Amino acid sequence: MNKPVSNKQAEAIASALLDWYASHARTLPWRAPPGRQPDPYHVWLSEIMLQQTTVATVRRRFDDFIRRWPNVRALAAAPLEEVMAAWAGLGYYARARNLHKCAQVVAGELGGRFPDTPQALQELPGIGPYTAGAIAAIAFGHPAVAMDTNAERVIARLFAVEEPLPDAKPRLRALAEALLRPHVPGDFAQALMDLGAMICTARKPACGSCPLRASCAAHAGRLAEVLPRRARKAARPTRVGDAFFITRVDSHVLLRRRPARGMLGGMVEFPSSGWDGQPAPFDDDTPFGLAFEQLASEVRHTFTHFHLCLKLHHLAEPLGERQAAALALPRGWFWHPVGDMDTVGLPTLMRKASTFLREHAP
DNA sequence: AATCCGTGGTA
DNA sequence: TTACCAAGGAT
Numbered sequence: 001m002n003k004p005v006s007n008k009q010a011e012a013i014a015s016a017l018l019d020w021y022a023s024h025a026r027t028l029p030w031r032a033p034p035g036r037q038p039d040p041y042h043v044w045l046s047e048i049m050l051q052q053t054t055v056a057t058v059r060r061r062f063d064d065f066i067r068r069w070p071n072v073r074a075l076a077a078a079p080l081e082e083v084m085a086a087w088a089g090l091g092y093y094a095r096a097r098n099l100h101k102c103a104q105v106v107a108g109e110l111g112g113r114f115p116d117t118p119q120a121l122q123e124l125p126g127i128g129p130y131t132a133g134a135i136a137a138i139a140f141g142h143p144a145v146a147m148d149t150n151a152e153r154v155i156a157r158l159f160a161v162e163e164p165l166p167d168a169k170p171r172l173r174a175l176a177e178a179l180l181r182p183h184v185p186g187d188f189a190q191a192l193m194d195l196g197a198m199i200c201t202a203r204k205p206a207c208g209s210c211p212l213r214a215s216c217a218a219h220a221g222r223l224a225e226v227l228p229r230r231a232r233k234a235a236r237p238t239r240v241g242d243a244f245f246i247t248r249v250d251s252h253v254l255l256r257r258r259p260a261r262g263m264l265g266g267m268v269e270f271p272s273s274g275w276d277g278q279p280a281p282f283d284d285d286t287p288f289g290l291a292f293e294q295l296a297s298e299v300r301h302t303f304t305h306f307h308l309c310l311k312l313h314h315l316a317e318p319l320g321e322r323q324a325a326a327l328a329l330p331r332g333w334f335w336h337p338v339g340d341m342d343t344v345g346l347p348t349l350m351r352k353a354s355t356f357l358r359e360h361a362p
Numbered sequence: 363a364a365t366c367c368g369t370g371g372t373a
Numbered sequence: 374t375t376a377c378c379a380a381g382g383a384t
Binding site for chain 2: 052053054056057089090091092093094095203234262263264265301302303304305347348349
Binding site for chain 1: 375376377378379380381382383
């Protein structure tokens, strides 16, 4: 059990944190210059992208979205398929579907303006407790904490919270709320993130450079390296599946869009079996009854909760145009130029597979 | 409440 | 190679 935070202690910690932030804040594309309010659309888009995704990755992709869709109305007006393609490679594709849905709600029902309270924000698709707090605090100056893994790590160490995550979440949030300075909630939220990203890192924290080390219980107890504790994660099994390159003599390949829900939901793929290693539709009856040859190379890819070994198959002879036209393509299947695979917006697993297509395409 | 959902970097 | 980790949310 942790002692409650005194006002004096909270003030000392918060002021040290905010002082440090004033001179060490990271400059990021979605942040406003000092003294200016950021665009809520930029804050929202960046926060969705940053969910479980590194700043380095989002840095490379954020500007593309802003250039292409400069405001929430533009994004709402875009076809979902284009948004999914633009999101390709970022992972957690439900984020892209919810991003588009959220844009439509904001642009439509809300007149193009984002709500400014955590409660209202959390009603929107893809916005949970963290993101709601972050947008409310950063974009609107609403007194809310943004409890991401950075904030949780910093707070857990500061107060030497031994309870493992995720059970400790409510306790950590309460401690953060006790430190929150209501006059600068946006700075407070971003200061915790920047400290967690640059000083109070998950591995090898730089306690010697930390503005909070005088107040840090973990530092005093030499516990910084081992906190926060986490429940152990389950081991990842390996699954197998099959993917098929169905090519046409004029250098087109057959692709299809996956169902909206589930793994890689809504994304484009090469026609594939299921991935459970069980006899799938294509294992005993290949697509359209065509004869395939298996490639020597396999694609290995790791998802959140399993490894996948994808076996690749190709036609010995590409289909003639007349043959191809005779195929009854199910809904969502389409021919695509082999030379244009980069613009389809393939998820990474299929992008890896596509590198082997070149060797077997006409 | 426990599980599902991507990807890239790092030790 | 494996395991862990990163500005989490939905069901």
